[in-house]
Amino acid sequence: MARRVRPPLGPLDLRSQAILRAVIEEYVTTAQPVGSQALVDRYGLGVSSATVRNILAELEVAGLLSHPHTSAGRVPTDSGYRYYVESIAETLPLPAVEQLMIRHQFGQVEFASEHWFRLAATTLAGLTRSAGIATPAKPSSAHIRRVDLVAVNERMASLILVLREGAIKQATVPLDEADAIDQATLNKVATLLNERLTELTAGHAAQVLAGLGENDPIERVARRVGERIVRIVSDYDAAAVEEVFSDGLLNVMAAPEFAQSDKLRQVFTALENRAYLGELVESVSGSGRIHVFIGAENHPLEMHDVSLVLAPYGRPGSAIGVVGVLGPTRMSYGQAIGTVRFVSGLMNELVEHLYA
Amino acid sequence: MARRVRPPLGPLDLRSQAILRAVIEEYVTTAQPVGSQALVDRYGLGVSSATVRNILAELEVAGLLSHPHTSAGRVPTDSGYRYYVESIAETLPLPAVEQLMIRHQFGQVEFASEHWFRLAATTLAGLTRSAGIATPAKPSSAHIRRVDLVAVNERMASLILVLREGAIKQATVPLDEADAIDQATLNKVATLLNERLTELTAGHAAQVLAGLGENDPIERVARRVGERIVRIVSDYDAAAVEEVFSDGLLNVMAAPEFAQSDKLRQVFTALENRAYLGELVESVSGSGRIHVFIGAENHPLEMHDVSLVLAPYGRPGSAIGVVGVLGPTRMSYGQAIGTVRFVSGLMNELVEHLYA
DNA sequence: CGTTAGCACTCTCACCCATCGAGTGCTAAC
DNA sequence: GTTAGCACTCGATGGGTGAGAGTGCTAACG
Numbered sequence: 144m145a146r147r148v149r150p151p152l153g154p155l156d157l158r159s160q161a162i163l164r165a166v167i168e169e170y171v172t173t174a175q176p177v178g179s180q181a182l183v184d185r186y187g188l189g190v191s192s193a194t195v196r197n198i199l200a201e202l203e204v205a206g207l208l209s210h211p212h213t214s215a216g217r218v219p220t221d222s223g224y225r226y227y228v229e230s231i232a233e234t235l236p237l238p239a240v241e242q243l244m245i246r247h248q249f250g251q252v253e254f255a256s257e258h259w260f261r262l263a264a265t266t267l268a269g270l271t272r273s274a275g276i277a278t279p280a281k282p283s284s285a286h287i288r289r290v291d292l293v294a295v296n297e298r299m300a301s302l303i304l305v306l307r308e309g310a311i312k313q314a315t316v317p318l319d320e321a322d323a324i325d326q327a328t329l330n331k332v333a334t335l336l337n338e339r340l341t342e343l344t345a346g347h348a349a350q351v352l353a354g355l356g357e358n359d360p361i362e363r364v365a366r367r368v369g370e371r372i373v374r375i376v377s378d379y380d381a382a383a384v385e386e387v388f389s390d391g392l393l394n395v396m397a398a399p400e401f402a403q404s405d406k407l408r409q410v411f412t413a414l415e416n417r418a419y420l421g422e423l424v425e426s427v428s429g430s431g432r433i434h435v436f437i438g439a440e441n442h443p444l445e446m447h448d449v450s451l452v453l454a455p456y457g458r459p460g461s462a463i464g465v466v467g468v469l470g471p472t473r474m475s476y477g478q479a480i481g482t483v484r485f486v487s488g489l490m491n492e493l494v495e496h497l498y499a
Numbered sequence: 500m501a502r503r504v505r506p507p508l509g510p511l512d513l514r515s516q517a518i519l520r521a522v523i524e525e526y527v528t529t530a531q532p533v534g535s536q537a538l539v540d541r542y543g544l545g546v547s548s549a550t551v552r553n554i555l556a557e558l559e560v561a562g563l564l565s566h567p568h569t570s571a572g573r574v575p576t577d578s579g580y581r582y583y584v585e586s587i588a589e590t591l592p593l594p595a596v597e598q599l600m601i602r603h604q605f606g607q608v609e610f611a612s613e614h615w616f617r618l619a620a621t622t623l624a625g626l627t628r629s630a631g632i633a634t635p636a637k638p639s640s641a642h643i644r645r646v647d648l649v650a651v652n653e654r655m656a657s658l659i660l661v662l663r664e665g666a667i668k669q670a671t672v673p674l675d676e677a678d679a680i681d682q683a684t685l686n687k688v689a690t691l692l693n694e695r696l697t698e699l700t701a702g703h704a705a706q707v708l709a710g711l712g713e714n715d716p717i718e719r720v721a722r723r724v725g726e727r728i729v730r731i732v733s734d735y736d737a738a739a740v741e742e743v744f745s746d747g748l749l750n751v752m753a754a755p756e757f758a759q760s761d762k763l764r765q766v767f768t769a770l771e772n773r774a775y776l777g778e779l780v781e782s783v784s785g786s787g788r789i790h791v792f793i794g795a796e797n798h799p800l801e802m803h804d805v806s807l808v809l810a811p812y813g814r815p816g817s818a819i820g821v822v823g824v825l826g827p828t829r830m831s832y833g834q835a836i837g838t839v840r841f842v843s844g845l846m847n848e849l850v851e852h853l854y855a
Numbered sequence: 856c857g858t859t860a861g862c863a864c865t866c867t868c869a870c871c872c873a874t875c876g877a878g879t880g881c882t883a884a885c
Numbered sequence: 886g887t888t889a890g891c892a893c894t895c896g897a898t899g900g901g902t903g904a905g906a907g908t909g910c911t912a913a914c915g
Contacts, residue, residue, distance in 0.1 A: 178878050191888050196879065213894045214878050257669060291647045293661055295853065303661060305649055311659065313613060313667055315853075396764050408752050497651070534907050547859050552908065570866045570907050 155205075155226075161188065162198050163207060164231045167219050171475050174399050176216030221438040221472065224450070228435050228476050235481040241270065242485060249493065257309065259493055261388050263466045263486050268391025270482045273470030276389045278424055280457040280464035280494055282308040284344045284380050290336040290372065292329040300329055304372055307342065308462050309497070310385070312375050316368055324364070332365045340369065345376035384421045389414065389469070398471045400448065409445035410469075419443055428455045428463040433480055433487070438472040448472060452479040454487035457494050466490060511561075511582075517544065518554050519563055520587045523575050527831050530755050532572030577794040577828065580806070584791050584832050591837040597626065598841060605849065613665065615849055617744050619822045619842050624747025626838045629826030632745045634780055636813040636820035636850055638664040640700045640736050646692040646728065648685040656685055660728055663698065664818045665853070666741070668731050672724055680720070688721045696725065701732040740777045745770065745825070754827045756804065765801035766825075775799055784811045784819040789836055789843070794828040804828060808835040810843035813850050822846060 155163065165186040169177045179192040179199060188195065199217050202208045207223035219227070237245075245266055252258045260277040267275030286307035293301045295315060304312040318324055340348050352369040355362045379385070392411065401407040413419060419442070427434045436451040452474075453467030466487050468479050511519065521542040525533045535551040538544060544551065555573050558564045563579035575583070593601075601622055608614045616633040623631030642663035649657040651671060660668040674680055696704045708725040711718045735741070748767065757763040769775060775798070783790045792807040808830075809823030822843050824835050 176878090180878075192878095193880095193888050193890095194886085197887090200880080210879090212896065213880090214876090214896070216878065289647060289649045289659075291645060291659065291661070293645045301661070303645075303647065303659060303667060305647070305657070305659060311667060311669055393764055393767050396767075408749055411749050532907090536907075548907095549859050549861090549909095550857085553858090556909080566908090568866055569909090570864085570905090572907065 154230075155202075158188075158190075159198055159202060160231055161186075162195060163202055163219075163223065163227065166199070166202075166208060166217055167223065167227050167231075170217075170219060171473055174473060176211055176218050178216035181216070219473075221440060224437045224472060224476065225440075228437070228480075232477045232480070234484065235477045237270070237482055237485045245270075245486070246489065249489065257311075259490065260464055260466070261390075263490055264388050264390045267466065267468050267482060267486055268394060271468050271470065271475075271479050272391075272394045273468050273474060273479070274389055274392045274395050275466075276387060276451075276453070276469055277466045278384055278387050278464045279310070280308065280462040280490075281310075281382075281385050282306075282380075282462045283460075284346075285310070285376055286342050286344055287340045287348060287372065287376060288342070290333055290340065290368075292333045292368065294324060294326045294329055297324055300324060300368070302368060302371060304375060306376070306379070310379065312379070314371060314375060316371050318364060318367060328361065328364065331361050332368060335361060335365045336369060336372070340372065345373050345380060348376070349373045384417065384424050387414070387420050392469075395449070395470055398473070400471050400473065406445075406448055410449055413443045413445035414469075416443070423451070423453070424465045427453045427465050427467075431455060431459070433483055435476065435480070450474055450476075452476070452483050454483050456487045456490035458498065461498075462494065464490070510586075511558075514544075514546075515554055515558060516587055517542075518551060519558055519575075519579065519583065522555070522558075522564060522573055523579065523583050523587075526573075526575060527829055530829060532567055532574050534572035537572070575829075577796060580793045580828060580832065581791075581796075584793070584836075588833045588836070590840065591833045593626070593838055593841045601626075601842070602845065605845065613667075615846065616820055616822070617746075619846055620744050620746045623822065623824050623838060623842055624750060627824050627826065627831075627835050628747075628750045629824050629830060629835070630745055630748045630751050631823075632743060632807075632809070632825055633822045634740055634743050634820045635666070636664065636818040636846075637666075637738075637741050638662075638736075638818045639816075640702075641666070641732055642698050642700055643696045643704060643728065643732065644698070646689055646696065646724075648689045648724065650680060650682045650685055653680055656680060656724070658724060658727060660731060662732070662735070666735065668735070670727060670731060672727050674720060674723060684717065684720065687717050688724060691717060691721045692725060692728070696728070701729050701736060704732065705729045738777075740773065740780050743770070743776050748825075751805070751826055754829070756827050756829065762801075762804055766805055769799045769801035770825075772799070779807070779809070780821045783809045783821050783823075787811060787815070789839055791832065791836070806830055806832075808832070808839050810839050812843045812846035814854060817854075818850065820846070 162182065165182050165188070166177045169181065169185065179195040182188060182195050183190070183192050199208060203210065203217065207220060207226055208217040209220050211218060248266065249259065249262060252262055257279070260279045264275035264277035287304065288307045289305040291303040293303070295301050298318055300316050300318060302314045302316050306312070339351050343351065348369065352366055352373065355366045355369070357363055357366070395401060396407055433452065433454045438450060439447045441447065441449070441451065448471065449469055450472045451467055451469050453465055455463055455465055457463040467483055470479065518538065521538050521544070522533045525537065525541065535548040535555060538551050539546070539548050555564060559566065559573065563576060563582055564573040565576050567574060604622065605615065605618060608618055613635070616635045620631035620633035643660065644663040645661040647659040649659070651657050654674055656672050656674060658670045658672050662668070695707050699707065704725065708722055708729065711722045711725070713719055713722070751757060752763055789808065789810045792809070794806060795803045797803065797805070797807065804827065805825055806828045807823055807825050809821055811819055811821055813819040823839055826835065
C-alpha cells in the first residue's frame with residue numbers, strides 16, 4: 144500500500160502503457176484481479192502471455208500494479224491510477240444526445256442557482272453511476288440585495304434576506320415590547336433598510352447602521368434588524384462551505400468492494416465532516432481545472448478506498464461552487480472526467496447567464 | 500411469515516406476557532435468538548426452563564414468536580412486536596436532563612420552522628440511534644403572506660414568495676421586453692400584489708388577478724407575476740409531502756441485520772419514493788397519536804425488515820408535519836415511542852408559539 | 856393438573872482437509 | 886527480446902466431523 148504518490152519513474156514505453164491501460168480498463172469493468180492470459184485474450188496485444196507477465200512484473204516494481212497474493216492477477220495501485228489519469232486515459236466527452244437531455248432538464252427546473260446545484264449532483268450520479276456531489280456557488284463576501292419584513296406577531300418579525308449571489312436567508316427577529324410592531328411599521332423599516340443597505344457587504348452595512356439614530360422608532364427597529372442582517376451575512380461569509388448536496392451514494396454502495404457495508408459507512412461519516420469538505424472545496428476552487436483525488440491521496444483515512452473527481456464552477460472572485468463525483472478507486476476515470484467537465488461547463492454557462 | 504396482523508387470540512395470561520416481554524427485550528439487546536435457559540438465567544421468572552419452553556411453544560402457535568430452525572432460540576414475529584407494543588411495552592419518557600438539552604438545542608437554532616424539522620430528525624437519530632425522519636409542517640392550502648420582487652436584469656425578476664405557513668418560495672420570472680423593468684417598477688408591482696393578495700389562497704388569488712387590467716404596465720406585470728404566484732402556491736398545495744428530511748441512516752446501517760448492505764439499499768430506495776411517503780404521512784397526520792408500523796405492516800416489500808414510529812405535529816387544519824424514527828424491526832419500541840412523543844410534543848409547542 | 860428433570864434429537868457453526876484451478880515466476884530454447 | 890513449458894503458490898470450494906445450543910417429548914413429582 145503506497146500511501147505517497149510516487150512520480151512515475153521515467154516515462155513508460157508505449158507497450159507498457161498499453162498494458163497498464165488494459166489492466167486498468169479490464170479491472171474497472173470486472174472488479175477482478177487481471178491475469179496475463181485474460182489480457183492477451185481480450186486485448187489484441189500481439190505478444191504472448193509470458194511477455195505480458197514480464198511487463199506486469201516491471202509495472203509492479205514501478206509501483207503501478209500490485210498483487211493481492213502470489214497466484215492472483217494484477218490490480219492497479221493508487222499510483223497506477225494516477226499515472227493512468229495523467230498520461231493514458233482519454234476523457235470521454237458526453238454523448239451529444241445526453242448533453243441535450245441534460246440541458247433540457249436544467250431548462251425544466253426553476254431558473255435559480257438554488258436548484259441547479261442539486262440537479263447537478265443528481266445528474267452526475269445518474270450519468271456516472273457513482274455518487275454526485277455539489278455545493279452551491281458561494282461568494283467570498285456576499286452583498287445584500289433585498290430585505291423584507293413580515294410581522295409574525297406583535298413582538299416578532301420574520302426577516303427575509305436576499306443576497307446578490309442568489310442565496311435567501313430567513314430569520315425571526317424578536318423586537319422590544321416598547322416598539323408597537325405592525326406590518327405598516329415593518330414596511331417602513333424594510334424600505335429604509337433597502338435604501339441604505341442594498342449592494343453592501345456585511346462590513347459596510349455595519350458602518351451604515353452605526354449612523355442610525357436611537358430616538359426615531361423606525362430607525363431603532365431598523366438598527367435592531369440591521370444588526371441581525373449583518374450577523375447573518377458575516378456568518379454566511381465565514382462558512383467555507385455552505386452546504387454540500389450529494390446524491391446517488393446508493394450507486395457506490397452497489398459496488399462489490401463495498402459489499403460489507405462498514406467501509407462505506409466510514410466514507411459517509413467522513414463526508415459529514417465540515418472541515419474536511421471545506422478544505423477540499425478550497426483546494427479545488429483555486430484553479431479552473433478538474434481535480435482528481437485517488438484513494439490514499441485523500442487525507443482522511445476513511446476515504447482511502449474512494450476517489451473524487453471535482454471541478455469548480457462559477458465566476459472566479461465572485462461566486463465559486465464545486466461539482467463532482469465520488470466513486471470507488473476502481474472507477475472509470477475517463478468517463479467521470481468527461482462528465483464532470485461537461486456539467487461544470489454547463490454550470491458555468493448558467494451562472495454567467497444569471498449574472499449577465 | 501405472517502403478512503397480516505392477526506389479533507392476539509384472547510388476552511395472554513400474565514406469565515406468558517412476562518415471557519414474551521423477556522424474549523423481545525432480550526432479543527432487542529442481543530440480536531440473537533433467545534433460548535429458554537437464557538430467559539430463566541437473566542430474568543427472574545421463578546420457573547424452570549422446561550416450563551418456559553412450553554410457554555414459548557404456545558406463543559409460537561399464537562404466531563407471536565418464531566423459530567429460525569429447530570435447534571435455535573425464539574425470535575419475535577411482527578405480530579409479536581405488535582402485541583408487545585400494544586399491550587406490554589412501557590413507553591420510556593425521555594430523561595429530564597436530555598429533555599432540557601434538546602430544548603436548549605432548539606433554542607440555539609434560528610427561530611424558524613425551516614430549521615426545526617431538520618433538527619428534529621437529527622435529534623431523533625441521535626437519541627434512538629436509529630434514523631430520524633421529519634417533514635416540514637405543511638398546510639392543506641397555503642396562504643400568501645408576502646411578495647417581494649428583485650430585478651435580476653431588464654427582462655427577468657426574481658420573485659420571493661412567503662407563505663403564512665412559513666415556507667419561502669423563490670422563482671425567476673421572465674417578463675415581456677415591452678415592459679421596461681427596473682427595481683422601482685418592481686417595487687410598485689410588489690406593493691400592488693401585497694395589497695391585493697395577502698392572506699389569500701391560490702384560488703382566491705386567481706380570482707383577484709382576473710380583475711386586473713391589461714393596459715396599465717404595472718397591472719400587466721403584476722398579472723404576469725401573479726399568475727406565477729398562483730401556480731407556485733397550487734403546486735405547493737398539491738404536493739402531499741413537500742420534503743422529507745432524514746438523518747442517521749448510518750445508525751441503522753450499523754445494525755447486524757443489515758450487515759450485508761443490500762437490504763438497506765432497498766430501504767433507501769423505497770424512501771425515495773414520493774408516493775409512498777405521501778401515503779404514509781397522510782395516514783399519520785389524521786389522528787394526533789403516535790403510529791407504529793412494524794415490518795411487513797409496511798406496504799412496500801423493501802420495508803419489510805424495518806419499523807417506523809411516527810407522530811404528527813403542528814396545528815390540525817392549518818399545518819401538519821410528521822416526525823419519527825426508522826429502525827430495524829428489532830428496535831426498542833418503548834424508548835422510540837417515548838422519544839418520538841417528546842419530540843413531537845416539543846414541535847407542537849414551537850409551532851403553537853410561532854402562531855400565537 | 857401444572858411443573859419439572861431428563862434425554863434423545865436436530866440443526867447450525869466452526870474447523871479441518873483435500874482438491875481444483877487460476878495465475879505467477881523461472882528457465883531454457885527459439 | 887520473445888516464447889513455450891512447467892513447477893509452485895495460494896485462495897476458493899466442498900465434503901466430513903464434532904461441539905454446542907436449544908428444542909420437544911416423556912415420565913415422574915407435588
